[in-house]
Amino acid sequence: MLIQRMSAVFGRLRNETLQLQDGLNIIEAPNETGKSTWCAFLTAMLYGINSRERDKAGFIADKNRYAPWDGGSMSGRLECHADGADLTITRTTRRQTAPMTDFQAVYTGTASPVEGLTGANCGETLLGVSREVFERSAFIRQSGLAITQDAGLERRVASLISSGDEDTSYTEAYDALKKQLNRRRFNKSGQLPALEAELAEVQQQLDSSVQLQQQLADALERSQALESDVQTLSDELAQYDRWEAAQKRRQLAALTTDADTAAQRVHSLT
Template sequence: MKLKKLSLNNFGRFRGEVLKLEDGINVIYGENESGKSTVHTFIRSMLFGMKRGRGRAAGNDVYSRYEPWENASWYQGRMEFTSGGKEFRLTRSFAKGAGEDELVCLTDGEILSLEDGDLSVLLGGISENVYENTVSVGQLKARTGDALAQELRNYMANYQGSNDGSLNVEAALTSLKKKRKELEQEAELQRKAGEEEKSRMYSRLSYLEQDCREAKERLERTMTERKREMFGNEVSPREVRKQQERFLTRRKYGIACAVVAVFLAVLSVMQFFGVSSLFTRLGLGISVLALIFIIYQMFRYTREEDEEIIEPEQQKIRKLNWNVEYLEKETRQKEIQCQNLREEYEEFCASLTIPAEQQENIAAVTLAMETIEKISRQQQSRVGIRLRQSISEILSELTDGKYRQVSMDDDLKIGIHSENYYVPLEKTSRGTMEQVYFALRMAVMEILCSEEEMPVLLDETFAMYDEYRLERALTWLANKKRQVVIFTCQKREEQTLDRLGIPYHKVDLSVDL
């Protein structure tokens, strides 16, 4: 990709300015406050859009800092560039509701879609993080950010030896972790629900067993009471009944004897006194009959009295027998209920485990994560070797062979090696440190931006370089034969390029564009 023309229609301090760029090295010169950083930000905003901050952050975000000084509703720019041998024109309207962005292929007139990712394809699929940490170096930002380390680790994991970094391992692992977490949460919810149901069943079983014990106790008390009523004093019910019958028989016999005795007495009196008249005999007979009737009534009354004595006892015993039958039936029912619930509880407890299918799903996701991480480590090792070699080669050229090898950990912390010793980066001079980070950016750029060669943007990147370091850096850039845009407020870069005989194109922001 090469930038051809930047049209800052209304962006920051610029209104209607057009900047033309060429192949090779471009030097955009301007004094402080002339708009160099504005142009740098314009290029990034055209390529990746401009996101608004939220809340208080919105007051000092990129959108607010570069909002046009006049006619803010017309916040717009245009860029022409080449990619894949074709020319394109990109138009963006940054103000909300100001219109749709447009991407047109000037070579064949085709209208492309930003929403469908056509611009991303032209950029080789690089992210804004990669852009800011490799090809685009802002003021005092030679050091790479943490985002670059993450992007690089992700690329290392994705890399398959054919520059294919399109798969996002971090995203894949994040997705798998999320899936496993969902499965584990689902299993945990089922486990908790099962434990709650187990607790409810146990409570019901305990209550029913207690109720069953109480029913048995009531049955035992009732049976004991019945036994006491029926078998008091260790006498059997049949014996009690016989005693009652003998008592009643003796009473009846006594009454009968009394009647016979009275009758015989009357006969004896009549014979003794020689009563023989019919009238007297008739009266005496009536008297005897009356006496017999009286005795009969006494007998009937006695029998009813006996029945009144016996019947309550019999009713009490009958009631106790009924209670015993009822309690026996109730106890049997409760025992059956207890047994059924106990079996149900035991079966439920035996089944209270994570379903086999769910366990298999969790195990499968875990295995996939472990496999990806294993392959990722292997690929990181291979790409890491390539990256260290590339950094070492670039640094060796920048330092004219003084530092020929670097070491680097997963967080991109670097140490450098000379012929005789190893030096942690933090113990080197500021100039050397800037060279190392520049070499890192360029090496990562060659890896992450290999699909589409992007222009290198350097905003006051060489401010801390001495003349020798500047010469080495500009020579290396010129030898790469790629488009370079240097933003500077000094004449050093121009003078050095002139001295080295390196051709370049100059854009002077100090003059009227």
């Protein structure tokens, strides 16, 4: 992409225009003349302004830092050459709480919109990199010389030192692995503690089952012993019954013999 002209209502810039030429452009001007403001404006035109940023200690959100000094609304126009065509990109503000969110991209000199180019994807479509990569590589402000960690930049760096795969990021991989580890075990929660508790319960049930099987085996053994005792007692009882019957038969025979002898004596005496 080749930037040709920028016009801005942005911070100290009030309807000012910056004309650029082919090749390397070096802007030299005294302090507080708007050099950093033009840099921030270019980023805002390409990637928009994060309206959700809030001021913090030592930090002023861009929507407040670059609010027009005269109290007006942010707006801008960027003319560039990309993909063999001249494009005109404009951003305006409808609501002060969401500056430069109204986006329009047309072919220069026409009213024909550029298909597929939106305020959300403008910078990444034209430059091929995300905002995070842009701000950490090709476009570094004075306050941003210390490059911070970012997944998008890691993917771009990885693509330079590997086979060109831009989908790999250490931070994303680390976060994914950390989430997986937390899912598996985090203190006393997670999948592993749950499975361990389930395993312990199953082991307890298995131990109880083994005890019940042992008790059943002991009961069967006692039952067999008792059945053997019953058979033995039955045999002994049968033997006793036979012995008692034999005794009664002998007693009956003796009594019969005595009766016959008594009868003979009676007969003799008679």
